[in-house]
Structures are given as C-alpha cells and as structure tokens.
Amino acid sequence: MKRIVMILFLLPLAACEPMAPAQPPPVVTPSQASYLPGTTVRPENEPTNSAVDAAMMWAERYNAAITERDAALDQARRAEHGHAEADKKVLELQRALEQSLRELADANKTLLVLQADLDKWKSDVLGFRAEIRDAMAAELDALRQIMKVLGGELADSPATEPDDESDEDQP
Numbered sequence: 001m002k003r004i005v006m007i008l009f010l011l012p013l014a015a016c017e018p019m020a021p022a023q024p025p026p027v028v029t030p031s032q033a034s035y036l037p038g039t040t041v042r043p044e045n046e047p048t049n050s051a052v053d054a055a056m057m058w059a060e061r062y063n064a065a066i067t068e069r070d071a072a073l074d075q076a077r078r079a080e081h082g083h084a085e086a087d088k089k090v091l092e093l094q095r096a097l098e099q100s101l102r103e104l105a106d107a108n109k110t111l112l113v114l115q116a117d118l119d120k121w122k123s124d125v126l127g128f129r130a131e132i133r134d135a136m137a138a139e140l141d142a143l144r145q146i147m148k149v150l151g152g153e154l155a156d157s158p159a160t161e162p163d164d165e166s167d168e169d170q171p
Contacts, residue, residue: 049057
C-alpha cells in the first residue's frame with residue numbers, strides 16, 4: 001500500500017521537465033510602471049495584514065456569503081411554496097366558478113320553466129273565474145225559474161247576466 005502511495009506521489013514529479021535556471025527579474029523602467037512605487041508604500045501607522053488575518057477575513061466573508069445564500073434559498077423555497085399554494089387555490093376557485101356557472105344555468109332553465117307554468121296557471125285561473133261566474137249566473141237563473149214555478153214573486157232585478165267584461169280586464 002505504501003508503495004502505491006509513493007508511486008502516486010512520485011509519478012507527477014517524474015513527468016515534469018527540469019526547471020530552467022532562474023533568470024533575474026526583468027528591469028522595469030518608471031515609464032512602464034509608474035503606478036508601482038505608489039502601491040508598495042504603506043503608511044507607517046497602518047498595520048500590515050498577516051496571512052492569518054487575511055484567512056480570518058476571507059472566512060468571515062465566506063460565512064456571510066453562505067448566510068446570504070441560505071437566506072436566499074429559504075426565500076426561494078417560501079416563494080415556491082406560496083406559488084404552489086396559489087396554483088392550488090386558483091384551481092379550486094376555477095372549479096368552484098365552473099360549478100357555480102353550471103348551477104346558474106340550471107337555475108335559469110328552471111326559472112324559465114316556472115315562469116311558463118306561472119303564466120299557464122294565471123290563464124287557467126282567469127278562465128276558471130269566468131267559468132265560475134257563468135256557473136253562478138246559470139244557478140241564479142235556475143233559482144229564478146224555481147221561484148217562478150213555486151209562485152214566488154220576483155222583484156224587478158237588474159239584468160239577469162252580470163257585467164263580465166269589466167271584471168275580466170282586472171287581474
């Protein structure tokens with residue numbers, strides 16, 4: 001096992017080419033990089049950051065970024081959940097609307113049938129009223145004839161038939 005690990009570590013080293021001898025860095029003239037002298041100088045009262053300070057700063061930034069990401073993910077989950085609930089509510093309301101429209105159409109049909117039945121009933125009642133008047137007039141006429149036969153005296157009465165035309169016009 002140790003041999004395999006050693007081979008794995010030495011294999012990349014064996015494939016590398018030997019490094020060329022170090023050359024001195026190129027000389028930069030002030031005209032080429034006039035900004036360099038200003039960037040390397042630090043004020044004496046500013047402390048220099050150590051590697052530990054830089055690592056701590058980056059760790060804090062990483063934690064802040066993770067916290068922001070988690071908050072954004074939570075907000076996205078809540079929004080997705082709200083969207084799903086809104087979709088369910090929309091479907092439920094659409095079903096209720098369709099049911100209400102069906103019930104309204106049925107109620108309208110029933111109302112039309114009832115209106116036709118009511119109109120027929122009114123005409124039947126008015127016709128029945130006229131029949132009753134005619135029957136009452138016939139009954140009165142029969143009673144007069146009976147009175148005549150029995151020898152009763154009849155006072156002069158108005159016309160034997162009542163005025164049907166004025167009553168039929170009224171509801």
